[in-house]
Amino acid sequence: MIDMADTVPASEFTKNFGRYKLEAQREAVPVSSHGQIVGFFVAAREYEELRRLKGMRRSFATEELSDEEFEAIASSRMDPRHDHLNKILDPKILEPK
Numbered sequence: 001m002i003d004m005a006d007t008v009p010a011s012e013f014t015k016n017f018g019r020y021k022l023e024a025q026r027e028a029v030p031v032s033s034h035g036q037i038v039g040f041f042v043a044a045r046e047y048e049e050l051r052r053l054k055g056m057r058r059s060f061a062t063e064e065l066s067d068e069e070f071e072a073i074a075s076s077r078m079d080p081r082h083d084h085l086n087k088i089l090d091p092k093i094l095e096p097k
Contacts, residue, residue: 007032013041 007030013020020029020041029041062070
């Protein structure tokens with residue numbers, strides 16, 4: 001979570017664009033407007049890397065799975081080290097109060 005104290009107000013960003021352009025070469029610059037983060041100014045190489053990574057993502061429709069793949073997924077079990085995560089899926093916990 002980004003601390004609002006670490007954000008740059010949009011008005012400050014526009015007045016001092018050159019400064020934040022240099023800062024963006026080192027790290028993303030969170031820009032805020034009216035107390036809300038409205039975006040991040042990043043170096044071109046960071047943006048291109050994000051686009052490349054997003055392009056590598058692929059989702060599959062269940063209809064695309066072979067019977068063997070479907071069965072492998074259906075019969076898989078989580079490693080016991082992650083049993084503590086089961087409470088997240090507990091329907092009693094998910095019910096609105």
